[in-house]
Amino acid sequence: MLIPDLYRRNQLTISFEFFPPKTEEAERVLFEETLPKLKTLNPAFISVTYGAGGGTRTQTLRIVNRIRKEFAIEAVAHFTCVGSTRQVIADFLKEVEDLGIENILALRGDPPKGQESFQAVEGGFSYAVDLIRFIRERSRVSIGAAGYPEGHVECNDKILDWDRTAAKVKAGAQFLITQLFYDNAAFFAFEKYLREKHQVEVPIIPGILPFLGVEQVKRFTSMCGSKIPPDLLRRLEACANDEEARQVGVSHCAAQCKDLISRGVKGIHIYCLNRFQSTAELLQQIRA
Ligand SMILES: Cc1cc2nc3c(=O)[nH]c(=O)nc-3n(C[C@H](O)[C@H](O)[C@H](O)COP(=O)(O)OP(=O)(O)OC[C@H]3O[C@@H](n4cnc5c(N)ncnc54)[C@H](O)[C@@H]3O)c2cc1C
Numbered sequence: 001m002l003i004p005d006l007y008r009r010n011q012l013t014i015s016f017e018f019f020p021p022k023t024e025e026a027e028r029v030l031f032e033e034t035l036p037k038l039k040t041l042n043p044a045f046i047s048v049t050y051g052a053g054g055g056t057r058t059q060t061l062r063i064v065n066r067i068r069k070e071f072a073i074e075a076v077a078h079f080t081c082v083g084s085t086r087q088v089i090a091d092f093l094k095e096v097e098d099l100g101i102e103n104i105l106a107l108r109g110d111p112p113k114g115q116e117s118f119q120a121v122e123g124g125f126s127y128a129v130d131l132i133r134f135i136r137e138r139s140r141v142s143i144g145a146a147g148y149p150e151g152h153v154e155c156n157d158k159i160l161d162w163d164r165t166a167a168k169v170k171a172g173a174q175f176l177i178t179q180l181f182y183d184n185a186a187f188f189a190f191e192k193y194l195r196e197k198h199q200v201e202v203p204i205i206p207g208i209l210p211f212l213g214v215e216q217v218k219r220f221t222s223m224c225g226s227k228i229p230p231d232l233l234r235r236l237e238a239c240a241n242d243e244e245a246r247q248v249g250v251s252h253c254a255a256q257c258k259d260l261i262s263r264g265v266k267g268i269h270i271y272c273l274n275r276f277q278s279t280a281e282l283l284q285q286i287r288a
Pocket of ligand 1: 108
């Protein structure tokens with residue numbers, strides 16, 4: 001199933017994002033305990049990250065393959081420019097094809113630990129747009145790309161960054177998944193700009209992170225350049241512990257999702273961090 005086709009259905013498309021588990025035991029827990037429960041929430045697809053935190057291409061493809069084969073859930077393999085020469089990309093595409101994987105999310109990736117700014121490997125690419133163009137010319141997979149409602153953290157001109165997002169669509173991206181955000185105004189401004197200024201017609205899918213605690217959400221947002229609205233921050237800082245903060249986060253994200261859905265978004269992508277509870281509570285509150 002190609003991801004863009006899911007958004008042509010007349011129903012809300014819920015999707016999840018996983019990272020490849022770091023140990024055999026964590027993988028066992030994911031496949032034997034967490035995924036069977038998450039499957040009951042009816043995700044249309046699950047995307048699996050690549051590289052962030054040291055994951056490899058083999059791990060991402062193995063997890064994607066297992067989700068598709070063992071759970072009959074569509075899955076998307078993330079891939080980045082980090083360390084990727086044209087030969088590595090060609091090898092990746094061959095593996096994707098051999099495994100019958102139909103969807104990938106093509107990214108530049110963050111600079112590896114110890115590097116201040118992103119450096120393309122010799123024979124590789126500096127920007128996701130070039131990776132997308134390269135893949136488009138060689139493969140029939142459906143390609144997704146990342147979008148940043150508050151602008152990418154390295155770009156101090158949000159509009160310029162949005163223009164570059166549109167360029168990724170022109171190069172062949174068929175769906176966009178956004179960075180996490182907690183203020184819907186940012187998402188709607190981003191969506192309106194892409195639709196009206198660049199006639200972008202592909203699905204633009206909001207990424208939502210129901211976080212686990214105050215310090216975690218502060219760390220994540222500062223790393224990716226998203227803002228915590230002052231009112232939400234005040235409520236989080238008044239919480240007695242992380243469990244209380246987690247519940248405040250779930251309620252905030254549920255209100256956010258209800259507003260997004262009532263204003264016409266076709267899907268929600270939940271950064272579920274390989275966990276069940278917050279995702280289940282979020283969906284329960286959205287569907288209530
Ligand atoms: C949904 C989602 C999933 C993600 N999954 C992963 C993952 O699995 N693994 C991982 O490592 N990271 C992942 N990331 C993080 C992502 O790799 C980083 O945000 C990275 O810093 C940028 O990737 P990109 O594909 O958006 O890059 P790009 O679109 O290439 O943009 C990167 C920067 O370059 C600038 N730029 C783009 N084109 C040009 C140009 N022509 N000239 C000058 N500047 C330009 C942009 O404005 C931006 O500041 C994910 C992010 C999102 C939103």
